[in-house]
Amino acid sequence: ETGVTQTPRHLVMGMTNKKSLKCEQHLGHNAMYWYKQSAKKPLELMFVYNFKEQTENNSVPSRFSPECPNSSHLFLHLHTLQPEDSALYLCASSQRTGNTIYFGEGSWLTVV
């Protein structure tokens, strides 16, 4: 059982829909991350949150809107996505001063 859980595991949405991905970590960490994994591309960091504050936005389009209400939960709100946004979205967490990042199982997103 992973210490980082993501829901839903699979999501199909239309380009005009609004949906959200949820991530919860049970490891007592204080930093959380969203990564995007597209076919044939390395994993790309999207956002970093430290102690609920966003410290990194890696030039992500505004149609992706993250939210971190507390150190254990991280959301990725999705609206008016494009088909090229179809990918595996991985959530991860770590201690702010720790050296290892732990990942969830990912949420498969398909935009139709």
Add this chain to the structure above:
Amino acid sequence: AQTVTQSQPEMSVQEAETVTLSCTYDTSESDYYLFWYKQPPSRQMILVIRQEAYKQQNATENRFSVNFQKAAKSFSLKISDSQLGDAAMYFCAYRSGANAGGTSYGKLTFGQGTILTVHP
């Protein structure tokens, strides 16, 4: 910016044999960590092994070991006594250390990945 390169898109090994996956990286930092992650068909990224740059001794975790060549900026993964369950995509990753400062700390930079096939 740091870069990580895995030059082997695919590798294969016979069960019980040994295989080495290659990784090189580029950085101007002196404080950093290197990782190998495994991604099986379930798609979860699983930490295999970690190496601190300040440590000269190569990390070892059971059948997994690394050859860390800091001057050459090389970080290869050796899998001994390969098992069918080792079949997966393997990613090499770099993370700046706490002394790197700024917002670079905490970010993982990944290589392109190597698909490992294990033949029975």
